[in-house]
Amino acid sequence: MYDFDYHKPSSVADAVKLLSADPDARAISGGQTLLPALKHRLNRPTYLVDLSGIAELRGVKREGDKITVGAMTRHIEVQNSPEVKSAIPALAYMATVIGDIQVRNRGTMGGSVANNDPAADYPSAVLGLGATVVTDKRRIAADDYFQGMFTTALEPGELLVAIEFPIPEKAGYAKMRNPASRYVMAGVFVAKTKDGVRVVVNGAGPGVFRQTDMEQALSANWSPDAVAGIKQASEGLNSDIHGSAEYRAHLVSVMAKRAVTDAG
Amino acid sequence: MPQVTLTVNGKNSTVEVEGRTLLVELLREKLRLTGTHVGCDTSQCGACVVHVDGESVKACTILAVQVDGGQVTTIEGLAAADGTLHPMQEAFREYHALQCGFCTPGMVMSAIDLVQKHPEGMSEREIREGLEGNLCRCTGYHNIVKAIAAAQDVMHGKRSELARAAE
Numbered sequence: 001m002y003d004f005d006y007h008k009p010s011s012v013a014d015a016v017k018l019l020s021a022d023p024d025a026r027a028i029s030g031g032q033t034l035l036p037a038l039k040h041r042l043n044r045p046t047y048l049v050d051l052s053g054i055a056e057l058r059g060v061k062r063e064g065d066k067i068t069v070g071a072m073t074r075h076i077e078v079q080n081s082p083e084v085k086s087a088i089p090a091l092a093y094m095a096t097v098i099g100d101i102q103v104r105n106r107g108t109m110g111g112s113v114a115n116n117d118p119a120a121d122y123p124s125a126v127l128g129l130g131a132t133v134v135t136d137k138r139r140i141a142a143d144d145y146f147q148g149m150f151t152t153a154l155e156p157g158e159l160l161v162a163i164e165f166p167i168p169e170k171a172g173y174a175k176m177r178n179p180a181s182r183y184v185m186a187g188v189f190v191a192k193t194k195d196g197v198r199v200v201v202n203g204a205g206p207g208v209f210r211q212t213d214m215e216q217a218l219s220a221n222w223s224p225d226a227v228a229g230i231k232q233a234s235e236g237l238n239s240d241i242h243g244s245a246e247y248r249a250h251l252v253s254v255m256a257k258r259a260v261t262d263a264g
Numbered sequence: 265m266p267q268v269t270l271t272v273n274g275k276n277s278t279v280e281v282e283g284r285t286l287l288v289e290l291l292r293e294k295l296r297l298t299g300t301h302v303g304c305d306t307s308q309c310g311a312c313v314v315h316v317d318g319e320s321v322k323a324c325t326i327l328a329v330q331v332d333g334g335q336v337t338t339i340e341g342l343a344a345a346d347g348t349l350h351p352m353q354e355a356f357r358e359y360h361a362l363q364c365g366f367c368t369p370g371m372v373m374s375a376i377d378l379v380q381k382h383p384e385g386m387s388e389r390e391i392r393e394g395l396e397g398n399l400c401r402c403t404g405y406h407n408i409v410k411a412i413a414a415a416q417d418v419m420h421g422k423r424s425e426l427a428r429a430a431e
Contacts, residue, residue: 001284002284003282003283003284004283004284005283006266006283006327006329008329008332028330031325031326031327031330032307032325035286035307035325035326035327036306036307036325038284039305039306047283048283048327050329050330052330076319099397100310100396100397100398101320101374101377101378101381101394101396101397102307102310102313102320102321102322102325102374102397103307103322103397105319105320105321105377106321106322106325106326182396
């Protein structure tokens, strides 16, 4: 790891000031992805801006028909949150299957969504629930936010502060993990919301995407059998030593079926 | 160079570090607490697990500066001053939950956090799933799981001492 300076601001305004002052500064939340990347010297930040001292970025609250999760809320807190468990159990479940306990004790929702790793879990819930990504400057609809592998609508110096999830009628998540690395091979998040059915695939392609054939099928008939026969095209999906694009495409149908079963 | 003040196993320390110094480097190289091991250095194996403010973390994937002001417990801090082992350490000994011992400090620290997070008690399957972040290449995990199952009863006050290990 190259050396760097370290700052720990206590307000969003101070963090944004620090991040805007130098294009080579990087924010660190839980650090469970950033620190391994720094060890590989994939990044050479001049200084890190630690967001863990900013109280306003933490916590979960329910207001009306939405759940707001602060960017620095850790996976373990999402998993155990009474608000999340009662309003969006699929989101609480998702948190339980991220990494291992030690990762969940440190990793944060904001870090995961800002990084947009193709193997991350939360992006499928954010897109699948039609959530809103709130930054220090603006509100971004999930449909506009994810822009492919490690790419989002966030601008340099812009800080993700919270995510607002509309509470769905029902939702479910299922993923197949690589047996060795435990990273997702293909995952599917399904949700029945007041604005319609959404089906989102993660882990199988370079970024999260909506599976519109399955959305139509579930709109007509919300049942596992409705998606079981729908084939995902393999074009554009990831192909590597862990699995071919065709295998991942097959997994999408299987995971969709399980996710609908779990949603009930 | 940044200064970090932290409490390790109940003792206050102020240490000069670099921004990039990892917690595990501070513990092993500055404080000479070498019970915490470095196995993979890629946050997979769990040999470096310690507790920060009561929760298990991989000390190879957290910076020393991030722990400024924090409370750290390592394997050296578990036993009582008179040498009485923590129930989890005692269970690992009683059930022979180790062979080479390299993963053991991390296993014990993870297991304690796991038991503390499940006051209702865990099934064998839940214990196995809970150990996802710790790799052992010798034991096949079998006796580790038995030890944790026995220790949780003691830690939750369901037994005053360990049941004798199965033959």
